[in-house]
Amino acid sequence: MMKPICKVLIVDDEILVRQGIKYVLDWEQEGFQIVGEAANGREALNSLPALQPHIILTDIVMPVMDGEEFTRLVKRDYPAIEVIVLSSFSEFHYVRSTFQHGVADYILKPKLEAGALLQVLKKTRERIPELCAAGEQTEAEATPLDTLLGRMLSGYRLPLESEAEVKRQLPHECLALLGWEPVQPATVITIITTELNQRVPGLVQCVIPGTERPGTTIMLMNLQEAHWPQLLEAVYHLADMLAGQEPDVRLILSRRFRSLSELASVRQESDARLQQCRFFQPEQTLLIQPECPEQETQPPKFNLALFTEQVKRQQLTEAFGDLHQHVDALSRQDDGDVYEFKSFLGNIIFNITNLFSHIRELDEGKYGLFRAIDEAGTAEQAMQILEDYLNRIMELTTSAASTQGGNAKMMKLLQYIEEHYAEPLSLTELARHFHFNPSYLSSLFTTHNHEGFKEHLNTVRTDKAAELLRAGEAPIAEVSSMVGYGDHSYFCKVFKKYYGLSPSGYRRQHYGQE
CATH class of the missing domain: 3.40.50.2300 (Response regulator)
Structure with missing residues (x-):
């Protein structure tokens, strides 16, 4: 028993x-x-x-x-x-x-x-x-259909007599799942089941318990293949009806399938599509999965190298404009991946923060931004987080420029160093190039930059050296000369001061070598 x-x-x-x-x-x-x-x-x-x-x-x-x-x-x-x-x-x-x-x-x-x-x-x-009060019933006879289906949905293999009982109660050749969220009162469930029964002849319906995601109801429908058009029509009618009575309800109809062995995989497909829609198209209230798998579209490519160069040159309007266009294009993809979208935004924030590492407020707040993007419920919310962050950068950099008295000279100096770091630069040679007094130039760096000339030049050179070391091609001695250091041992000493590792140790760590 x-x-x-x-x-x-x-x-x-x-x-x-x-x-x-x-x-x-x-x-x-x-x-x-x-x-x-x-x-x-x-x-x-x-x-x-x-x-x-x-x-x-x-x-x-x-x-x-x-x-x-x-x-x-x-x-x-x-x-x-x-x-x-x-x-x-x-x-x-x-x-x-x-x-x-x-x-x-x-x-x-x-x-x-x-x-x-x-x-x-x-x-x-x-x-x-x-x-x-269980009598002499078998498990198949004692267990309701919804419970048996719930077990199948969770991957449980039914005994043969239970499988036979499920097939007896689902006599037609065509199966489909209808899901709706959020969970509605019993009156709404009655509206849905009644409307489908009236419009689809011989339809068998069963609400399945045990959904992994709270807030969503899943119902299995069993019907004759010939009545599939009536089911589609009924679902469209239901969506219109509920839009007026329960505007928060979202319906999703799966593709047709013939075997209960596909139940779990079809449910996973529906869940994935629902997750995409909930994030990228939260206003859409009806989803009907296509009968044939959709061709995956390749997301547009983002020119990170150009973006980084523009940010370094303080061409923020152009850089952020291109970024806005790219993120907007990603958000409009029908088959967009939520995880990849959030990862892209997080990586952009990480890269920008590194480029503005001298602005302590940005560096300290980046982990809060990562969490906020990870918790964003829609693409619009995630994009607004990025938008607020970019606006804050514009404010801070504008403020910094104002503090520097709008010092275009300082910007030209930094740009010149960025372009000529591999040359044997010195404060005297830089002052001669810009027709400054060397002591004035030293004072200018101390007043209007977060580090002096020597420290800034070493920062630029070691950053470039780190890029070359990660590329893994040039010998370390060659990297040293490529970034402007004539003395190899001095290069190693400076690099270790800035990165905490020797150049060879940094390269091994990057490639995970012992």
């Missing part, structure tokens, strides 16, 4: 805690199934109509809606659902209040381990009448 599966929902604002709970037990082996997870009480409450869990594991202290209010609303509206509270010692006064609402038990987070958790879960399962 096989007991029905007990469905569990995890609610905790810490993703590491949720992940820990998911992997602390062999849930299927013990007769349980995690049907979903949520980061706060409000998100969990919205998911209950679709997920229909038997047991909820919930934290107490959470944003948006805490565990105490969530428990009260669950026991009021879904009295059959059992609630187990997760807490720490310091939160026990909150736990005490939840018992007034009828929680089944509590577990202290510091002592959360497999044996204790399983014991509480089994004891709580015994309080649920429908799970304790």
Whole structure:
């Protein structure tokens, strides 16, 4: 005799805690199934109509809606659902209040381990009448279709009798997934299922629990191949209808497939497309995956060398203008990669910050920018972070130029050094070239630059030497002369002062050599 599966929902604002709970037990082996997870009480409450869990594991202290209010609303509206509270010692006064609402038990987070958790879960399962009243049914007969599909979606291989039961309940040759986000009340789910039933003859629908990403509902549809046009028409009609009633809802229809063995891969395709759309086209409310794989378009190339040269020459308007055009083109790609897009922005900020390393404010704030871009929910948000950063650079450089009295002479000096660093430059020769007094030139550097002439020249030369060493072609002695050092030993001494490694050590480190 096989007991029905007990469905569990995890609610905790810490993703590491949720992940820990998911992997602390062999849930299927013990007769349980995690049907979903949520980061706060409000998100969990919205998911209950679709997920229909038997047991909820919930934290107490959470944003948006805490565990105490969530428990009260669950026991009021879904009295059959059992609630187990997760807490720490310091939160026990909150736990005490939840018992007034009828929680089944509590577990202290510091002592959360497999044996204790399983014991509480089994004891709580015994309080649920429908799970304790299992008769002489087989697993396939006792387990609902949505639970079986949820197992398949998570990669679980069904027994032969369960596979046969799934195929019996899905008699048609054509399969597709319909997903929508955010999770909607039961009334919206009813609207969706009713509308599809009315417009697609013989359609079989089943909402699948256990989605890995909270906030999204997935439904499997089974229909005759000949009725696929009616399904497309119905989905378009649904999108128009919901746009007026629930403007925040986004629908995604997968491609057609014929075998349930494709269920997980089709779901992954839909998730990837949904992630792209959510980031690059957040205003789009209906996504229909193409029947044939789309040809991947190559992203436009960005001329980083030209950009770097323009920034070094203080041609910021031109450099940032080209960058804006490139980022805008990346954001408009239909098959754009979210990770690559964010990585590009992060790399640009890293490179620019290095070029303006003398502006301490930029260097200190770069890690906050990396985090902000990583957490950006849309391309527009990420682009705005970059835009604000570039505007700040313009302000700081303009301010610096103003502090220097708009000293065009200083800019010309720095540009000349950048172009002639490999020559035997000295303060006297530079003063002669620009018709300055050497002492005036020395004072000019000290007043209007963050380092003196000698230090600046060494910075430029060692930076160029580092580039050549990374290229890995020229011998170190040759690199020394290429960047303007006639004395090889002096070059090694200066390089180590600026980079903390000898030239050979720097090259080995770059290539990961012992």
